[in-house]
Amino acid sequence: MRHTSPxxxxxxxxxxxxxxxxxxxxxxxxxxxxxxxxxxxxxxxLRAERRRGLMGHWTxxxxxxxxxxxxxxxxxxxxxxxxxxxxxxxxVRRTPSRRLR
Numbered sequence: 139m140r141h142t143s144p145x146x147x148x149x150x151x152x153x154x155x156x157x158x159x160x161x162x163x164x165x166x167x168x169x170x171x172x173x174x175x176x177x178x179x180x181x182x183x184l185r186a187e188r189r190r191g192l193m194g195h196w197t198x199x200x201x202x203x204x205x206x207x208x209x210x211x212x213x214x215x216x217x218x219x220x221x222x223x224x225x226x227x228x229x230v231r232r233t234p235s236r237r238l239r
Contacts, residue, residue: 148212157206158183173217180210 151165158179164172184206190198 148208150209150213153205153209157202157209168220170217170220173213173220177210177213177217180206180213184210 154160154165154176160176160179164176167173167176184203187198187203187206191200191203
Protein backbone atom coordinates (compact mmCIF):
# COMPACT_ATOMS: atom_id res chain seq x y z
CA MET A 139 0.00 0.00 0.00
CA ARG A 140 1.38 3.40 -0.99
CA HIS A 141 1.47 6.18 1.52
CA THR A 142 0.26 9.48 0.11
CA SER A 143 0.89 12.82 1.71
CA PRO A 144 -2.20 14.67 2.94
CA UNK A 145 -0.54 17.94 1.93
CA UNK A 146 -0.82 19.23 -1.63
CA UNK A 147 2.34 19.37 -3.73
CA UNK A 148 4.57 22.44 -3.43
CA UNK A 149 3.50 25.28 -5.70
CA UNK A 150 5.80 28.29 -5.76
CA UNK A 151 3.15 30.86 -6.71
CA UNK A 152 0.70 29.62 -4.08
CA UNK A 153 3.02 28.85 -1.17
CA UNK A 154 5.86 31.38 -1.16
CA UNK A 155 3.92 34.66 -0.78
CA UNK A 156 2.50 33.41 2.52
CA UNK A 157 5.94 32.43 3.83
CA UNK A 158 8.38 35.13 2.78
CA UNK A 159 8.26 38.58 1.23
CA UNK A 160 8.63 38.10 -2.54
CA UNK A 161 7.79 40.25 -5.52
CA UNK A 162 5.68 38.77 -8.34
CA UNK A 163 8.69 38.99 -10.65
CA UNK A 164 10.69 36.85 -8.22
CA UNK A 165 8.02 34.16 -8.32
CA UNK A 166 8.26 33.72 -12.09
CA UNK A 167 12.06 34.04 -12.29
CA UNK A 168 13.38 30.52 -12.87
CA UNK A 169 16.89 31.54 -13.88
CA UNK A 170 19.84 30.22 -11.89
CA UNK A 171 20.47 33.61 -10.29
CA UNK A 172 16.76 33.98 -9.45
CA UNK A 173 16.76 30.59 -7.75
CA UNK A 174 19.90 31.50 -5.80
CA UNK A 175 18.24 34.64 -4.44
CA UNK A 176 15.06 32.78 -3.57
CA UNK A 177 16.94 29.96 -1.83
CA UNK A 178 18.96 32.54 0.11
CA UNK A 179 15.72 34.20 1.28
CA UNK A 180 14.29 30.85 2.32
CA UNK A 181 17.51 29.97 4.15
CA UNK A 182 17.38 33.26 6.11
CA UNK A 183 13.71 32.72 6.97
CA LEU A 184 14.43 29.16 8.12
CA ARG A 185 17.30 30.34 10.27
CA ALA A 186 15.14 33.02 11.90
CA GLU A 187 12.30 30.56 12.52
CA ARG A 188 14.70 28.00 13.98
CA ARG A 189 16.14 30.67 16.27
CA ARG A 190 12.65 31.60 17.50
CA GLY A 191 11.90 27.94 18.21
CA LEU A 192 15.11 27.37 20.14
CA MET A 193 14.50 30.48 22.24
CA GLY A 194 10.93 29.45 22.97
CA HIS A 195 9.67 32.74 21.55
CA TRP A 196 5.91 33.18 21.53
CA THR A 197 5.86 33.97 17.79
CA UNK A 198 7.39 30.61 16.81
CA UNK A 199 5.07 28.64 14.52
CA UNK A 200 5.79 24.95 13.94
CA UNK A 201 3.53 24.81 10.87
CA UNK A 202 5.34 27.78 9.28
CA UNK A 203 8.69 26.17 10.07
CA UNK A 204 7.57 22.95 8.36
CA UNK A 205 6.26 24.85 5.32
CA UNK A 206 9.53 26.78 5.03
CA UNK A 207 11.47 23.53 5.11
CA UNK A 208 9.27 21.98 2.40
CA UNK A 209 9.68 25.08 0.21
CA UNK A 210 13.45 25.19 0.77
CA UNK A 211 13.92 21.51 -0.07
CA UNK A 212 11.67 21.78 -3.14
CA UNK A 213 13.56 24.80 -4.48
CA UNK A 214 16.90 23.08 -3.87
CA UNK A 215 15.65 19.97 -5.69
CA UNK A 216 14.43 22.10 -8.61
CA UNK A 217 17.79 23.88 -8.73
CA UNK A 218 19.62 20.52 -8.79
CA UNK A 219 17.31 19.16 -11.50
CA UNK A 220 17.59 22.31 -13.60
CA UNK A 221 21.38 22.20 -13.59
CA UNK A 222 21.59 18.50 -14.16
CA UNK A 223 23.19 18.33 -10.71
CA UNK A 224 26.42 19.86 -11.95
CA UNK A 225 27.18 22.78 -9.65
CA UNK A 226 24.54 23.49 -7.04
CA UNK A 227 26.65 23.99 -3.94
CA UNK A 228 24.67 27.16 -3.30
CA UNK A 229 21.50 25.13 -2.86
CA VAL A 230 22.64 22.68 -0.24
CA ARG A 231 25.22 24.67 1.69
CA ARG A 232 24.74 24.11 5.37
CA THR A 233 26.03 26.23 8.20
CA PRO A 234 28.22 24.44 10.73
CA SER A 235 26.28 23.38 13.78
CA ARG A 236 27.11 25.19 16.99
CA ARG A 237 26.62 23.85 20.44
CA LEU A 238 24.26 25.82 22.62
CA ARG A 239 25.60 26.76 26.02
